[in-house]
Amino acid sequence: MPTSFYTLIENSFPEDGRQIAIEAPDRPHDRKHGRASWSFNELKAAVARYASLIAQLGLKRGDRVAVQVEKSPEALFLYLACLRGGFVFLPMNTAYRTDEVDYLVGNAEPALIVGDPARENELHEIASRHGAVQVLTLDADGRGSFSEEAAKVRDAQPIVDCASRDLAAILYTSGTTGKPKGAMLSHGNLAANGLALRDAWAFTENDVLLHALPIFHAHGLFVACHTTLLAGARMIWMSKFDRSEILRQLPRATVFMGVPTFYTRLLAGDDFDAKLVGHMRLFTSGSAPLLAETFDEFKSRTGLAILERYGMTETGMNTSNPYEGERRAGTVGFPLPGVEVRVMNEEGVELPQGEIGDLQVRGPNVFSGYWRMPEKTAEEFAEGGWFKTGDVAMIDAEGYVHLVGRAKDLIISGGFNVYPKEIEGLIDEMPEVDESAIIGVSHSDFGEAGVAVVVLRNGATLNEATLIARLKDKIANYKVPKHAFFVESLPRNTMGKVQKNLLRDTYRNACT
Known part of the structure; x- marks a missing residue:
């Protein structure tokens, strides 16, 4: 891997940096709301300014940046700036209430919070309870004190040399105890998973991803963005899933990533048909099980098979139905390159194919543990670096992984x-x-x-x-x-x- 994951991303961009990297067609096109498209060169420049601003605020490698903002291209640039500068990115669901944000800030102890201007006073109150935490703002149109300060930056600092093991992000996932756990993901975890998906799904610089997922979640932030950026491909950036707007933009795209709910909503109208998506190369589904009925109806309606895969916050993607080959409804396919999976019984003995048990995974995609929870981390790993997913699964005779149920309800x-x-x-x-x-x-x-x-x-x-x-x-x-x-x-x-x-x-x- 090059000197950092961010360097790997930049090195994947097309040589002609004037090409469009990302565009936001549902953002109003007027001076009040700012720009709606960025070239690869403009993306790199924005990321460099953002990273330099964060450094000028006094943050150093390893300091946490907590972010709770509406989806925007600028929010993506902020994430990439953290990778570039060696800061640890902590995304927070925009739906989190005050108590939820307060807990995460207290646990992660970020040096900077970037939030929506509408919640600025509330964020200042939270920050004041947890020491020297700075607060800046960023809204859905890319405006706010963060972007205003970044616009003043003139000198871009060099990319920070981050090792594979260095912490890149903390994503919180609630646990059965009711206390959220911070999954620590390294630059190496993110790079390994992004490259594996890029290759497994045959992404190239000719692809156009229609991005309608939220980016406080691993699916939209890591799976979608990393796979696209590492191919030097472009993104059509939708602020949210809007059925009519998705139908309008699909003719311009080659790839669409969604959760099962997206597909049931697309299939709800007769205007979603084979003619509309005949040019599409790939539809993927994840974050929740895809019903076999949805898979079958989609294939019957369009002639295309949704590619279902399986992952989790702690590991990124683990398995995927094949890009070339049979995509089987009700399964999540095969382990990605470099990833191992096994099914174990309650006594810790590996089960043969066809038998149901607890699914464990191992590979360069697997996180190092939970933030400041060494005992919980130890509980979740078996000897040899195998992570206990908590999912119940079966591997059939042909190697397809079937998720049978979920532990812990x-x-x-x-x-x-x-x-x-x-x-x-x-x-x-x-x-x-x-x-x-x-x-x-x-x-x-x-x-x-x-x-x-x-x-x-x-x-x-x-x-x-x-x-x-x-x-x-x-x-x-x-x-x-x-x-x-x-x-x-x-x-x-x-x-x-x-x-x-x-x-x-x-x-x-x-x-x-």
Whole structure:
């Protein structure tokens, strides 16, 4: 690998830097809202200015930069600037509420927070509780104090020489304890995974990715951006998924990456057909299981097979259905080059093909551990560097990996991970509540959604609307249960464990 992952990215750009690298067609084209396209040369210049500004603010290699901003090309440049300058990038979901942001800032101890101007006062209050943390702003149109200060920078500092093991990003993922864990990803992790995907999916500088994913998430930030940039390809940058705008831009693209919800929404209208996408080279799906019915309907409607793959925050991508070869519905394909997978039983013995057990992975893509959680890190790794994914899987006779279920009752709603313990803790704190259970049930749009089953204290009253409204003040909307049901007691086995399988069966049609 060259001197840093960012150098590898820049070295992948086309020789003619005047070519368009990224354009934002849904950004208003007027002086008030700023520019809507950037060449590769302009992208590099913006990244250099941003990195120099961060250094001028006093940050040094390894210092954390926490970012909670709306999606914009400038937000991508900010991420790349952290790679360039050796700073550690910490993206935060834009839906996170004050308490959630406060916890992450307190845990990661960033030296700089970049947030939306609309939340500037709130971010200053959070920063004041956690020592010397600077706050700058950046909005969806690329405006704010960060871009204003960056515009004044004239001298670009050299690219910082980061080793493969150096920390590049911390992505927080909630755990079963309810406390989010910071997955530490190195420059080497990101480079290995990006190069593997670029080659596995045959990306070239002739590709155009229609980018409609959020970039506070590994899917949109790492999988989509790294794969494209490392091929010297271009991106059509959509601020969000908007069906009508996606249909308008698809004729200009060659690749589209989405979550299952994107595909169910595209298939919802007859105007999405083979004629519209006949020129497309690749559609990929991830972040949540793709239903076989969606795969089959897409193929029947368009003649194209969605390529499903499997990854997680801690590892990036692990497996992928083949670019050349059969893409099988209900499977996540084969291990990527350099990645090993195995299925283990509860005694730690590797199982033969066809048997179901706990999935473990190993490779240069696997993270080094959780930020400031050495004991948790040790728990999640088996001897030999194998990471315990928490997923239940089977590898068939032909080597295709099948995800059978998820340990720890993880819910994936619209591509986002929802951990029941976090929500249950908040509900159980309500004075009216004795105990609660959160379960995932099928949802036609989000794939899966949370449902709360609640036991009230004797004589207490609480309705669904009030419970949900309280949760919306505390956590991101995607974590909030779609429904709440009130029962006399929760079903338990002889060991006292709540039998969530029975609850899922009882309320399986709650969101259909």
